[in-house]
Amino acid sequence: MKKTYKYIIAAVIAVFFMFIFFKIGQIVTIHKCANTVRTYQNTMEQVMSGKVVRLMNAIEQLYVDSLDMDTLAESMLPELMAHLDPHSAYYPVEETQQSNDELHGSFSGIGIQFQIREDTIHVNNVIHGGPSEKVGLFAGDRIVTIDDSVYVGKKINSDKAVRMLKGPTGSHVVVGVKRGDADSLIKFDIERGPIPVYSVDAGYMLDNGIGYIRLNLFGETTYTEMMTKIADLKSQGCKKLIIDLRDNVGGYLGAAIQICNEFLARGKTIVYTEGAHSPKEIQRADGRGHFKDMPIAILINEGSASASEIFSGAIQDNDRGAIVGRRSFGKGLVQQSIDFADGSSFRITIARYHTPSGRCIQKPYENGELEYANDLNYRYAHGEFFHGDSIKFDTVQTFKTVGGRTVYGGGGIMPDYFVAQDTIPYSDYYVKIVRASLTNDFAFKYVDRNRAKLSGFKSTDALLFYLTQNNIFSEFVKFAEEKGIHRKDFKIPAEIDNQLERVVNANIIYYILDMNNYVEYINRQDSTVIKAIEVLAG
Numbered sequence: 415m416k417k418t419y420k421y422i423i424a425a426v427i428a429v430f431f432m433f434i435f436f437k438i439g440q441i442v443t444i445h446k447c448a449n450t451v452r453t454y455q456n457t458m459e460q461v462m463s464g465k466v467v468r469l470m471n472a473i474e475q476l477y478v479d480s481l482d483m484d485t486l487a488e489s490m491l492p493e494l495m496a497h498l499d500p501h502s503a504y505y506p507v508e509e510t511q512q513s514n515d516e517l518h519g520s521f522s523g524i525g526i527q528f529q530i531r532e533d534t535i536h537v538n539n540v541i542h543g544g545p546s547e548k549v550g551l552f553a554g555d556r557i558v559t560i561d562d563s564v565y566v567g568k569k570i571n572s573d574k575a576v577r578m579l580k581g582p583t584g585s586h587v588v589v590g591v592k593r594g595d596a597d598s599l600i601k602f603d604i605e606r607g608p609i610p611v612y613s614v615d616a617g618y619m620l621d622n623g624i625g626y627i628r629l630n631l632f633g634e635t636t637y638t639e640m641m642t643k644i645a646d647l648k649s650q651g652c653k654k655l656i657i658d659l660r661d662n663v664g665g666y667l668g669a670a671i672q673i674c675n676e677f678l679a680r681g682k683t684i685v686y687t688e689g690a691h692s693p694k695e696i697q698r699a700d701g702r703g704h705f706k707d708m709p710i711a712i713l714i715n716e717g718s719a720s721a722s723e724i725f726s727g728a729i730q731d732n733d734r735g736a737i738v739g740r741r742s743f744g745k746g747l748v749q750q751s752i753d754f755a756d757g758s759s760f761r762i763t764i765a766r767y768h769t770p771s772g773r774c775i776q777k778p779y780e781n782g783e784l785e786y787a788n789d790l791n792y793r794y795a796h797g798e799f800f801h802g803d804s805i806k807f808d809t810v811q812t813f814k815t816v817g818g819r820t821v822y823g824g825g826g827i828m829p830d831y832f833v834a835q836d837t838i839p840y841s842d843y844y845v846k847i848v849r850a851s852l853t854n855d856f857a858f859k860y861v862d863r864n865r866a867k868l869s870g871f872k873s874t875d876a877l878l879f880y881l882t883q884n885n886i887f888s889e890f891v892k893f894a895e896e897k898g899i900h901r902k903d904f905k906i907p908a909e910i911d912n913q914l915e916r917v918v919n920a921n922i923i924y925y926i927l928d929m930n931n932y933v934e935y936i937n938r939q940d941s942t943v944i945k946a947i948e949v950l951a952g
Contacts, residue, residue: 664720
C-alpha cells in the first residue's frame with residue numbers, strides 16, 4: 415500500500431512539474447509568439463493551477479507519511495523529461511555546473527590534469543600559467559591530502575576529486591603531495607583561479623600548404639580560439655584547411671554560425687530553425703568572412719553532432735567544401751537551457767534546425783529511447799562503419815545543394831567522401847589489451863619512472879627516436895604478459911603490433927609533450943586525414 419501511495423504522489427508531482435515546465439517555456443518564448451499563445455497560457459493557468467495547488471497542499475498536509483518533497487521532485491524530474499524527446503533533459507546542480515564550465519570556456523580551480531591510479535590522485539600535467547604551476551606543483555606528483563584530510567583509498571574517484579579541488583576564484587586549498595621517493599609530504603597552499611577550457615585541441619601545418627585544426631566542441635571561446643589558430647597557420651603558409659569535427663558533440667549554435675560565416679559568401683544560408691512556438695529564423699552569412707575563398711575539408715564521424723552537423727551541413731549544401739569521413743550522429747533539435755534558483759537546470763527542445771537545402775537531419779526517435787540510444791550499435795552491426803553502400807537513405811527526404819547535388823535528410827550528414835573505420839583494432843589480442851587499459855597504464859607508469867630523462871625531449875620526432883632506439887614496445891609486451899595477456903595465445907599480424915606501438919607511443923607523447931603533439935602523431939596514419947589531404951591536393 416505504501417508503494418501505491420508513492421506512485422500516486424509521484425504522478426501528481428509529475429503533473430505539477432509538467433505544468434510548471436510548460437509555463438516557463440511559454441514565458442521564455444513569449445516575445446516570439448502571437449497573442450493566442452498568451453491567451454492559451456492564461457487559460458492553462460486558470461484550469462490547472464487551482465487543482466494542482468490544492469492537490470499539493472493535500473499531499474503535504476494529509477498524507478499518511480512524512481515526505482521530503484525536494485527529494486521526490488528530484489527523482490521525478492528526469493522521468494518527466496524522458497517523456498519528451500531524447501535531448502530534453504533535467505540536470506542536477508553538479509551536472510549543470512560541469513556543462514557550463516565546458517561551454518563557457520573556463521572554470522575556477524587549481525589547474526592540473528590528473529588521473530586516479532592505485533587509489534591516489536596522480537598529476538598528469540600542470541596547466542601553464544595556472545595556480546598549481548605558480549606554487550611549484552609538477553607532473554608526476556601524487557596528491558595524498560586535501561585540506562589536511564587524507565584523500566587516498568577506495569573511497570576516492572575523479573568526480574569527488576574535482577569537487578574538492580575546484581572552488582571559487584580567490585579561495586584556497588592546501589594539498590599534501592608525495593614527490594618521487596621522498597618520505598615526507600610537501601604542502602602547497604594554492605589560491606584557486608580561472609582555468610581555461612580550450613575547444614581547439616590541436617592546430618598545425620601539414621604538407622603542401624594544408625593546415626589542420628581539431629575542435630572538441632563549440633563553446634563561448636571557440637570562435638576566438640579558431641580565428642587565432644587560423645591566423646597562426648596562415649603565418650606559416652596555410653593556403654588550405656582541414657577542420658576536424660570528429661566526435662565533436664556540438665555546443666552553442668551561435669558559435670557554429672560565427673565560424674561558418676567566415677567561410678561563406680554574403681547572403682548564403684547557414685541554417686534556419688523552426689518550432690511550434692519558435693517562428694522560422696534564418697541565419698545567413700554577412701559577407702565579412704575572412705576565408706571565403708580558402709579550400710576546406712571537414713572531417714566528421716558518428717560522434718559528430720548538433721553544432722558540428724550545422725557547420726558541416728552548411729558547407730555541404732553550399733558546395734563550399736568537402737565532407738570526409740562517416741555519417742554524423744543525426745541531432746537536429748535545438749534546446750533552450752533554463753536555470754532553477756538552486757543551480758540545477760533543464761534543457762527543453764524548442765525547435766528543429768534545417769540545413770540550407772531544407773534538410774532536417776534529426777534521426778527518428780519515435781520508437782523509444784532504447785532504440786534511439788542503440789542507433790550507433792545498429793549502424794555498426796549493419797556494416798555502416800565499414801561500407802558506405804550499407805547506408806539506407808530516406809529517399810523520400812531528398813534535397814539539392816546549391817550546385818544541384820542530391821543530399822538526404824532524416825538522419826545525419828552523409829560525407830562526400832566515405833572513409834571506413836579501421837578494422838585492425840578488432841583482433842582479439844588488440845581488444846583484450848585495450849579493454850584492460852594496458853596501453854595507457856603502461857605509458858603512465860613508464861613516464862612516471864623516467865620523467866626526468868624524458869622531460870628533456872621537446873619534439874615528437876626526438877621522443878619517438880628515443881622510444882624506438884630503446885625498444886619500448888618490447889617492454890610493453892612484457893608488461894601485458896605480466897597482466898595475463900600472452901602473445902603466444904594469439905595469431906598476431908604485423909599491423910597489430912604496429913597499431914599497438916603507435917597507441918603506446920601516442921600516450922607517452924601526451925604525457926611528456928601536449929595534446930597538439932599527440933594529435934599530430936596519431937594523424938600521421940589516420941586514413942580520414944590522409945583522404946582529406948588527397949581531396950584538397952587534387
